[in-house]
Structures are given as C-alpha cells and as structure tokens.
Amino acid sequence: xxxxxxxxxxxxxxxxxxxxxxxxxKTGGLGDVSGALPAALRAIGMDVRVLLPxxxxxxxxxxxxxxxxxxxxxxxxxxxxxLSGKMANGVPLLVLDCPSLYQREGGPYQDAKGHDWVxxxxxxxxxxxxxxxxxxxxxxxxxxxxxxxxxxxxTGLTPAYLRFAQGAAPSVFTIHNMAFxxxxxxxxxxxxxxxxxxxxxxxxxxxxxMSFLKAGLFYANHxxxxxxxxxxxxxxxxxxxxxxxxxxxxxxxxxxxxxGIDTDEWNPAxxxxxxxxxxxxxxxxxxxxxxxxxxxLGLDVAPDVPLLGVIxxxxxxxxxxxxxxxxxHLIGLPAQLAILGSGEAQMQxxxxxxxxxxxxxxxxxxxxxxxxxxxxxxxxxxxIMPSRFEPCGLNQLYSQCYGTPPVVHATGGLLDSVVDxxxxxxxxxxxxxxxxxxxxxxxxxxxxQRATDLYHDQRKWKILRRNCMAKNFSWKAxxxxxxAVYFKVLGR
Ligand code: ADP
Numbered sequence: 001x002x003x004x005x006x007x008x009x010x011x012x013x014x015x016x017x018x019x020x021x022x023x024x025x026k027t028g029g030l031g032d033v034s035g036a037l038p039a040a041l042r043a044i045g046m047d048v049r050v051l052l053p054x055x056x057x058x059x060x061x062x063x064x065x066x067x068x069x070x071x072x073x074x075x076x077x078x079x080x081x082x083l084s085g086k087m088a089n090g091v092p093l094l095v096l097d098c099p100s101l102y103q104r105e106g107g108p109y110q111d112a113k114g115h116d117w118v119x120x121x122x123x124x125x126x127x128x129x130x131x132x133x134x135x136x137x138x139x140x141x142x143x144x145x146x147x148x149x150x151x152x153x154x155t156g157l158t159p160a161y162l163r164f165a166q167g168a169a170p171s172v173f174t175i176h177n178m179a180f181x182x183x184x185x186x187x188x189x190x191x192x193x194x195x196x197x198x199x200x201x202x203x204x205x206x207x208x209x210m211s212f213l214k215a216g217l218f219y220a221n222h223x224x225x226x227x228x229x230x231x232x233x234x235x236x237x238x239x240x241x242x243x244x245x246x247x248x249x250x251x252x253x254x255x256x257x258x259x260g261i262d263t264d265e266w267n268p269a270x271x272x273x274x275x276x277x278x279x280x281x282x283x284x285x286x287x288x289x290x291x292x293x294x295x296x297l298g299l300d301v302a303p304d305v306p307l308l309g310v311i312x313x314x315x316x317x318x319x320x321x322x323x324x325x326x327x328x329h330l331i332g333l334p335a336q337l338a339i340l341g342s343g344e345a346q347m348q349x350x351x352x353x354x355x356x357x358x359x360x361x362x363x364x365x366x367x368x369x370x371x372x373x374x375x376x377x378x379x380x381x382x383x384i385m386p387s388r389f390e391p392c393g394l395n396q397l398y399s400q401c402y403g404t405p406p407v408v409h410a411t412g413g414l415l416d417s418v419v420d421x422x423x424x425x426x427x428x429x430x431x432x433x434x435x436x437x438x439x440x441x442x443x444x445x446x447x448x449q450r451a452t453d454l455y456h457d458q459r460k461w462k463i464l465r466r467n468c469m470a471k472n473f474s475w476k477a478x479x480x481x482x483x484a485v486y487f488k489v490l491g492r
Contacts, residue, residue, distance in 0.1 A: 012486060014041065015094075015145035015169075017051040017131035019124065019154035020108055022265075023088065023370075024058050027108060028313060029259070029394050030152055030176045033226070036262035037482070039089045040475035044483060049143070051131050053123070054083065054097035055108055062095060069140040071133070076193040077126045082141075089264070096130055109154075121184045124212065125192040128157035137167025145169050147486055153182030156216030157192065160204060163219045164195055170489050172482075173220035175213075177391050178234050178241045179317060182212030207242065217246055221489045223254045224482070226392035227413030231256030239389050239412075255485055258416055259392045260475030266374075266398045273374035278403075280469040283462075286378065286403060293379030296372075297363025298355075299336050306455045307336045308448065309380025309404065311373045311395050314343030314351070319386035319409060319439065324350045326445045327362060333452050337362045338380055340372050377402040382451050386436075386444050390414050396433065400468040406433040407451050409444075417473070421454065421464055432468045 020026055022035030038048040052058060065083040072079045078100050085093035096102070101123045106112045109120065117123060128150075133139055135148040135158070148171045150158045155173075162168040188210050189199045199205050204215040217223055225231045233239040235248040247254060264270075268286075269279040275292040278285030287303060294301045308330065312318045324347065327337060339351055339362070348366050355364040365372055377383070383399035383406040392413030396406035405421070408414040418433040425431035436447040455461050 011045060011047045012147070012483075012490075013143065013145045014046055014048045014486065015051055015131060015134055015148045016041075016048050016151075017127065017148060017155040017158055018151045019053060019127065021050055021052050021087065022262075024052065024061055025055055025108055027368075029226075029392065032262065032394055033176065033259055034151065035087070035089075036260065036265075036475050037479065038091045039087070040260065040479035041482060042091060044476070044479050046483065046486075049092045049094055049145075050087065051094045051096060051127070051134065053102045053108070053127055054095045054099075056103045058095060059083075059097065059103065062093075065095070068094065071130065074126075074129065074133075076191060077122070077129065080126060080130065082130070094134070096127060098126060101126060120182070121188045121192065124154040124182065125157060125188075128155050128212070129161055129192070131155055131158040132161030132165055132168070135162055135169040135171070136165035138165065146490060147172060149174065149482075149486075150216060150220070152176045153180055153212040153216065156182060156212035156214070157194070157204075158216070159219035159221075160194060160198060160215040164198075170221040171219070172222045172224060172485060172489060173216040175217075175223065175225040175234070175391065178213070178239065178243065179389075181206070181214070181241065181243075183209045184212075186210055214243060214246070217243060217250065221253070222485055223247075223250060224485060225254070225256050227258045227416045228256035229416045230389075230391045230412040233389070233412060255481070257478050257481040257485075258413060259394060259397070260478040261394065261397045261401065261473045263401075263474055266377075266401055268378055268402050271374055271378065273371045274378050278378075280403070280466055283403065283465070289375065289379040290381070291379075293338055293375050294336070294363075296375065297338050297365065298359065299338065299363045300360040302336070305334050305336055306381045306452045307338060307379065308407075309376040309383045309399070310337065310339045310341065310385075311376055311383075312341040312343075312385075314341050314347035316344075317388055317390075319388050319444075320347055321350075322386055322439070322441050322444050323384055324354060326441050326448075327354050327358070329445055330448060331358055331361045333449065334361075335448070335452055338376050339364045340367075340369060340376055342366050342368060377404055380404050381455055382407055382434075382448075384448065385409070385414065386439070387411060387414065388439055393417070397473045400432055400471050401473065403465040403469050405451065405464050405468055407444075407448055408433060408435055409439055410435050410437045421450075426460060426463060426467075429467055429470075431464055432471060
C-alpha cells in the first residue's frame, strides 16, 4: 500500500468511481448519490473526482474536454481514453471514453428491450480496471488519489485489481443494493485478466461463478452501505443474498451511512418543475400542485380526496404488486393513485389495467420522467413505498421534504428515516409518516387507511406535514460520516 507522503493538512484526494451520476445519467438511487455526495465531500474540504463511463448521453453533455490519457495496451480490453469534464455542480469528472463499449442506443446496463448487455463484464471490467490504474503507481495522471471509493457491482472489481497492483491506494466499497451482483461465468476471471488464484471462496468466486459484488466485498479495505439498518440486515440470511456470511465476517469493517438528499434539486421552495413553489411557512402552493397533478394524469380534480403518489422501479423488491392488488379497496376509501414507473411487463400491464378500470381515480405514467417525479412528490398527499427491502430509499426522503408523509414497510433505510405516526410521536414532534410491519396486503391497506383517516383530521395532518418538512436530510452529515470512514482506512 502506498504511503502517500502527504501531511494531515493536505486535502484528501478521493477517486469516486461509479456507473451513473445524476443529472448526466441516472437509473436509480446510485445516480442520485453519485451526483450529490462528491459535491458534499468537496464542500467539507476534500478533492473528490468522479470517474464515469462515457455513455453517449454523457459525452454529449461534456461542454469542452481535454484528453487526459490514452489506454491502448491494456491486456484484455479495447483502447480507451480518459476525458476531462465537469459536473454542473462543479465536481471534476474523468470520463472513460470507449465508444465500442459505452456509446450505443439503450440504457447503461440494458438494451432498449430490457435485456442486460451481453458484454457487461467487459464494460464494467474496464471501468473497474481504469479506476484501479488511476489508484495505483501505474496511473498516467499527475493526480494520485489517496483512496478509491467504489460503488456497487459495476466497480466491484476495482478493489481486486488494486489488491494485485503496485503502489495501490486503499479502497472503500459502497453497497447501494445487494440484489445486483454482477455474477458471470468463471472464464470471466481470465478474460478480465485477474489472477486465476483469486477464483476461490477467499476471492471472487460465488457459488461457482465469479462475482463483481463479492470481489468488492472481499477485497475492499472498508465496506459501507446506505443506511445503518440495512448494514445489519445484510449480515443475515433473509437479506444477505448469499453473502451474509462474508459480510458478518467483515462486520467490523462495515458501516451504514444514511444517504442525504440534494437540496438544490429537491426543495419545494425552489423546484423548477412545480407550478407553484411552497415551503413549510407558505403551504398554499401545495394545493395548486395537487390540482396540476390531477389534471396532468387525468384524475378527477378533487381537493379533498387523498392522493397517493408512487414513483418506482416496477420490481418485486418495491412491493408494488401488493399496492396494485389493493387498489380497488383504496379507491373505495376514497383515495386516488398517481403512479410513475417502469419495469416488469406484468406489473406495467396491471397498472395500465387499473387506470382503464378506474378512470379519474388511477393515473398511470409508464416511463422515466424526472419532471413528473418532482410533480408527484409535490402534488400527492402521501407517498406509498411498500418495499420488501430497501437499502436506503430516496423517495421517502424527498416526500418528507415536500410535506407528503410516506407510508413505508419497516425495512432497511425506510426504518431509519421515517417515524411512525402515533399519538405520542405526533405530540412529541417526531412523527413523519406511517410504518407497517409484516409484508402483506392487509397490513399495507390498514396502514394506508390509518393515513387517510388522519388526513381528514386537518389539524393533526398539518402537524404531521410540518414535522416532515422540519427534518434535515442534507448531505453534510453523511459526507462527514464518509470522511470519518476514509480517515479510519487511512489510519489518520
Ligand atoms: P432505487 O435506486 O432502488 O430505484 P431509490 O429510492 O433509492 O430506489 O432511488 C430511486 C431514484 O430514482 C429516485 O430519485 C426516484 O425518484 C427515481 N426514479 C425511480 N423511478 C423513476 C421514474 N420512473 N421516473 C423518474 N424518476 C424515477
């Protein structure tokens, strides 16, 4: 391991390697975190730079760039270049330009039909490899990071490459979701030029395959995940996705840090997507946003009917199957549903069917829309998030800021960020939503019913909304917790 030779007063240099960063490219929470955390770390005095693949949309958004380095002879990989750039928030970008791997029609991980790109091992093997090169004495740059911070399986091989490199910086690996593992055929080890010796239980092997995620968990100097509760859950069989044993063994090197939110992007007082801005002190605008949303989604304009918002990937994880199942009963409460999302075809169809069966009551938009997601957070009365598991979850944080109390399942970061509303918590000022235990339709329904009952008690509802909006989910506290992890890893 390189001794950096820096004194403690020098700015800590961190290479933040990620496969997505909002607003340049985002498919979920990882994009939000990568778009905001590096800026928050820089704001508390670190020199953080983001390494990101040069997808077409990223290259198109680079205003001007310099070629910082060329990699023409990396065994096992096509030629690539490193371009300089800058995020809108000022964070320096290192864009990994390799058109044959990254510039194509479709998403970062999948083609337009939703199938994983077959060359994902190559695509994210290269990203992982370059992050490791930049963190080792083989780097062609003048800028040498003290530490490499990797995120999710797409950069999971970086800690492995670093372990076998000369003059390597230590690594921190953050788990944003254990469900995505990047598991591939054993031959991938050789194709990506990892030493064959690392294909074993003490290495990248996972039930006969090689696993990018396992590599990150095994070789990183420290592991973090995005909430304290999820850090505990993944050390147990129910949510460890087969890696609970390794995580429990590494429990002393595993820290849960709750995500923050980007308050430049998510603030109802300044949000550019809202018809009317509002704040805790001036709430009248929220009603205008509800009316706007009802119109936009073809819902009856009914100011007094509670409007339930959903923004989600349509997957088993998010528990929307339960919500769709009880939708007819919710409408009977009465309530309306505003749903934005995409994913599994069956769930998309079920959501569409509901909107046809209940015109004016269920509004559905299948797709990905940043604009509509802000409008739902602002216009809905409550936000529904019945995730079976949830590493952190961001929408329940946004919804609290927008005075839209969330209804959540008691899991992962949802439990860390939402306080169930009871007579005591409402009185004590901590209540900020509704939490149900036991993942079934009955518990979800009775909890939403509890929420809609409270909604009709205007005085109490106002108190609840005020509590939500008084919460502080800014990135500063999280950034300080990451800094403490970096210092621990570096022995400072
Ligand atoms: P996950 O990363 O598991 O999808 P998170 O709650 O951590 O869940 O983050 C999801 C992020 O993606 C949030 O910013 C959310 O608003 C956004 N998002 C999810 N689906 C959509 C969609 N269909 N349109 C716009 N934004 C979406």
